[in-house]
Amino acid sequence: MDDEDTLALVQTVQEEEIATIILFELVLSAPLSYRDRLLVPDFRLDILAMPDQEAKDQFRFIICDLQKLVEHLKIPDPVITKEGVRATALEALAICLRRMVYPQRWIDMAAMFGRAPSTLCQIFYFVVEHLDKTFADLLYFDSDRITKNLDRYCRAIAAKTPNYIEGVWGFIDGTVRPICRPGVGQQAVYNGHKRVHAFKFQTVRMELFVTHMDLLMEGAMTFIC
Template identity: 70%
Template sequence: MSDREAKDQFRFTVGELTYLARCLKLPGDICTREGIRSNPLEALGVCLRRLMYPKRWIDMAAMFGRAPSTLCHIFYYVVEFLDGKLEEFLYFDVDRITKNLDIYCDAIAAKEPRSIRGVWGFIDGTVRPICRPSTGQQAMYNGHKRVHAMKFQTVVTPDGLISHLFGPVDGRRHDMFMLNESGLKFKLEGNPAFHNKLIYGDPAYGCTNVFCCPYKGCRVNAPQKGLNKAMSAIRVSVEWSYGEVPKYFSFLDYKRHQRLPTTPTATLYKLGVFFTNCVTIARGGNNNSRYFRCKPPTFEEYFASYPNTK
């Protein structure tokens, strides 16, 4: 298979797929609990192909030369294997982010000279629609979007990566509930490197020594309105990063497949975020990073904090 074909089928070149399989520390000889054997490259390919499009397993059988049920078992093996590893990895890579704090702040300040000094990222909540659950419908219903959903909290950095992911929580929950549940505020406040380095969000997040938000109220003056407008213009980058995930892995946008509790919907979205970050790195950036003129890390830098345990 050529690199062009591999990118069309799996989002990555053959070399990148091989490198990813090694970085993810998939076992060299995979054996599912059903006794099905596979190798890291095939297993990763099955996972990526499934996430890319909402296809039936039988539609993928010819590509891999495997029975539909076999592909299903391999896919869920990879999902289960990566679930525990990605939880902490996607939550907050403190080493990588700390090293790049000044770069992030400078990139945002250079893009908008009127911006608040010291801002290094943008926080928001994203609503992920799911199929209407058989139980707990009220808890999962998001009145704003008028869908049953799960919510995730993210922080997007100028290099185009989703550098913090927490969730899921019930679709009805407020963003401040997610912030408190995530513990992100306390993690940042407990690290001196993040003091007076700010994450920008909507007014619900408030202003502290690690968060900032727009000026609000009837007494907002003209300079403050100008600052709000400037920050609002660059904060749109958060939505760009959200859009990258279903653009590359459209299976996640197919609500009928996002069924609770039979499908590990939350884990699949985490995988989508992780692989989207990897696509951004492989392609040298995305709209977000080009907007801020801030290059993403290399694969070596990104995987430096990936769990070593097998």
């Protein structure tokens, strides 16, 4: 390679470097989306340092009860999600409990736990899936009161209505719980049938006890059968 070829090669490399630098600067100077501009605090929530009253306000349990729940719910320590996110069992339980406080959004929880919304979501679903897998027998059916007595319940209902109802052991029912009129979004919780602002619960019940209760619903929503 002579001097002219060497000089041409150097110029080509320099031009490519300049183009790369310009492209990099353009990317950096581009306006960021709202999500990209979201800053997550650089810390981890020290749950054990929280006063019991604060823990109860945030998670509905005091610290010693949270520790007992971790043990009895058999949450692994540390928690490692399929995405590779790591958290202590206590933090994972706290995230799950905080998420279930209505209403609560991931973006609101980011400032509290010092974790990105996506990370909080991954930890929450790890705990939910763990509970679903570990306690499926308890979550899905009451084996002591229902499974062992289905035939007896069906016979009792059939005896009340001969030749009309067979194979039924419980009934879908709903309950409307009145609340104070909200200052914002009152239309969503106003129940036109009862003419009150309320929350609803849908249940499967028998004469003496409720066997299943669905999630809380706004008063304006219709029960699902």
